[in-house]
Amino acid sequence: MPVLAYFASRPGVKFPLLSDAGSAIIKQYGIFNPTVSADNPTYGIPFPGTFIVDAKGVVTSRFFESAYQERDTITSVLVKLGAKLDVAATKITAPHLTLTTYATDQDAAPGTHFSVVVDVTPGSRVHVYAPGVIGYKPIALTIDPQSALVVRDAQFPKSEDYFFKPLDEHVAVYQHPFRIVQDLEIDPSPQAAAALANRTGITITGTLTYQACDDKVCFTPQSVPLSWTMGLKPLDRERVKRP
């Protein structure tokens, strides 16, 4: 308890911190990490993760990781649930689309799972093609590789069915505002630590490619460069004071 109290005195901790001595509740939740041997000081840890539960205690979404070094930021969880974040965003007027793009976090440390987001609003009567569509150029977000940046999964929403009468074909499209969430991570490995030494920021670059069509014509495929700049933080290695 003194350890929790000390930790909770740090800025930003305004929520209840609970102590599960002996890991009884962790085991009851079924998320005990059995790969840590009993003689290891970290024995008893859970797999790190988040449950979002409603007022009846029913899970509405969950986000889990296999390694204790890795964790989702709460903003990267919220954007996947459709939340509008109060963060600095860049608005881009691209051919046939309006883009609002931002990173979920201002800073990241090794192991931080964050996201870059592209909120896309198609122009009037315009649609773009969903991932997996054959015969048209589906919308895609490509992140340029760089050292210490791990490019994880991208989430695209469920597409709509578009019936194109002249060709009597059904295609998966987006024609209403939609969100692309690209998950990224600062590599927590010791090898990456060398690449991150003395760096205070990171600029992530990428490209959004798509082909827009309306109900009559398809326009030239487009390629829009995007970039996001974030601060890099070292891991918080301050140990709690022992009573």
Next chain:
Amino acid sequence: MTSTLRIIGMLTMAGFVAAAQAPDPQTLGPKVGERVPDFSLPDQHGVTRSLKSTFGPKGAVLVFFRSVDW
């Protein structure tokens, strides 16, 4: 040469066993749509908290992490 090969073989096997024992955390614990277990645990102020006591009007975000001490 032979002993070098043997050691590599053992390490590989040990690695394989460890990987086989590590469950995928995505498959563990209450799933979407299931109710989470109640609890009775002390918070940082020494107050005993139940699951319900942590709820706001819409529920709660339950974060499990390693420890604040290590």
